Amino acid sequence: MEQADTGVAGGFFGKNPVLKIREFLAFLAVRFGLMFSLNMQSTIIFYWVYHITNDKLSLGLVGLAEVIPALSFSLLSGHFVDLNEKRKMVLLCIAGYIVLAFSLFLLTTPFSHNSLGTQQTLYFIYGLVFVGGTIRSFMGPSVFSLFGLILPREHYANGTSWSSLAMQTGGVLGPLAAGLMIAINGVITGMFTVLVILVLLLIPIFYIKRKPILKKEKEPILQSLTQGVRFVVKTPALLGAQLLDMFSVLFGGAVALLPVYQKEILHVDEVGFGILRSAPGIGALITLGILAFLPLRNNPGRKLFFAVGGFAVCIIIFGLSTNFILSFAMLLLSGMFDSVSVVIRSTILQLVTPDAMRGRVAAVNTMFVSSSNELGDFESGVMAHWLGTVRAVVTGGFITLGVVAVTFFSAPQLRKFSFEDQAKREDEKQ
Numbered sequence: 001m002e003q004a005d006t007g008v009a010g011g012f013f014g015k016n017p018v019l020k021i022r023e024f025l026a027f028l029a030v031r032f033g034l035m036f037s038l039n040m041q042s043t044i045i046f047y048w049v050y051h052i053t054n055d056k057l058s059l060g061l062v063g064l065a066e067v068i069p070a071l072s073f074s075l076l077s078g079h080f081v082d083l084n085e086k087r088k089m090v091l092l093c094i095a096g097y098i099v100l101a102f103s104l105f106l107l108t109t110p111f112s113h114n115s116l117g118t119q120q121t122l123y124f125i126y127g128l129v130f131v132g133g134t135i136r137s138f139m140g141p142s143v144f145s146l147f148g149l150i151l152p153r154e155h156y157a158n159g160t161s162w163s164s165l166a167m168q169t170g171g172v173l174g175p176l177a178a179g180l181m182i183a184i185n186g187v188i189t190g191m192f193t194v195l196v197i198l199v200l201l202l203i204p205i206f207y208i209k210r211k212p213i214l215k216k217e218k219e220p221i222l223q224s225l226t227q228g229v230r231f232v233v234k235t236p237a238l239l240g241a242q243l244l245d246m247f248s249v250l251f252g253g254a255v256a257l258l259p260v261y262q263k264e265i266l267h268v269d270e271v272g273f274g275i276l277r278s279a280p281g282i283g284a285l286i287t288l289g290i291l292a293f294l295p296l297r298n299n300p301g302r303k304l305f306f307a308v309g310g311f312a313v314c315i316i317i318f319g320l321s322t323n324f325i326l327s328f329a330m331l332l333l334s335g336m337f338d339s340v341s342v343v344i345r346s347t348i349l350q351l352v353t354p355d356a357m358r359g360r361v362a363a364v365n366t367m368f369v370s371s372s373n374e375l376g377d378f379e380s381g382v383m384a385h386w387l388g389t390v391r392a393v394v395t396g397g398f399i400t401l402g403v404v405a406v407t408f409f410s411a412p413q414l415r416k417f418s419f420e421d422q423a424k425r426e427d428e429k430q
Helices: 010-014 022-053 055-071 075-085 084-108 110-150 153-200 220-232 236-252 254-263 271-293 300-320 324-354 354-385 390-409 420-427
Strands: none
Touching: 010 271, 022 055, 022 084, 022 110, 022 153, 022 254, 022 271, 055 075, 055 110, 055 254, 055 354, 075 084, 075 110, 075 220, 075 354, 084 110, 084 153, 110 153, 110 324, 110 354, 153 271, 153 324, 220 236, 220 354, 236 300, 236 324, 236 390, 254 271, 254 354, 254 390, 271 324, 300 324, 300 390, 324 354, 354 390
């Protein structure tokens, strides 16, 4: 592990020592590139599917196609990540994404559409999204584990802020670039751009050195698979944070329905769609930039509840809005609130997880959090199909507020959680 300078430093780099670690800078490049390309790809897919089907339920099925493998393979992926070298796992996942991006690019070509027809093209899209969900189930634990091996424990909170900043920057620019590419030359140009970016990610990943495998013992596979679940269940602060995020994302997400808002409610063009899709990421980017100078230290548990509650209120107002500016503002604010909760949850996860169990615990996190994004997309599509778009979004926002209230009173360990106290406890165990 490459250590940062130990001398006392002031100013920006004094508050952000992780930026002196070359391997971490390469990690940030990989993190940004993955989020940029995959958010761009996802935005194109949702736009593409809705405009060839005009069916809201089809948007939900895209989310379902990704969540099935994310849930099915998560525990198994964590087991294999813990047993293998982490940089190699990330590299293999990038290679898998390159093959996937090439396949999607071929599917967008006029020759492919003319040969297959709309219905067969749709089936292939669902199939490739399923493959992407499988890769994602391995990528999440691999990236999480690699992060913990690059940075010393005392820099986890600072590193998490910058990792989230790279992720959210990709989340901002990816959808915006997708909207611009669609406006310029349709989905085919966007898919080709995604392929090029993923190939370029092979450069920074080789700037990261191979890492030691910390899990040496060969325990029975079923016992290994369940250890991550047992650890999360027996860690109240972590379990509370995971449940809070899972249900808020499941019921409070509105991103999957943005093509409907673009076309039927707000009446904006493809660039407007890209701007709306980027709004949560823009808000997150603003907040994470602020956190680089004003790090979260005091009462992170209570701030987590406030952030998720604010997120839910923004989603409710967005659901009712028929004005583009108001809708953009609410999505932007939702991203600001969500970025605070992401940093807090991610830091809790890094601090409480033993090094030898990072893959398995991160896999459980994928089941709780990452898969809930796609399951939330499916829920949004089904609810919009049954209740109508506006009622579905507003109802989801109110359900999220209820989840916040229930979790606040049922998880006192999360309300009282302290970064510094937890870091001291973990250091004493070393």
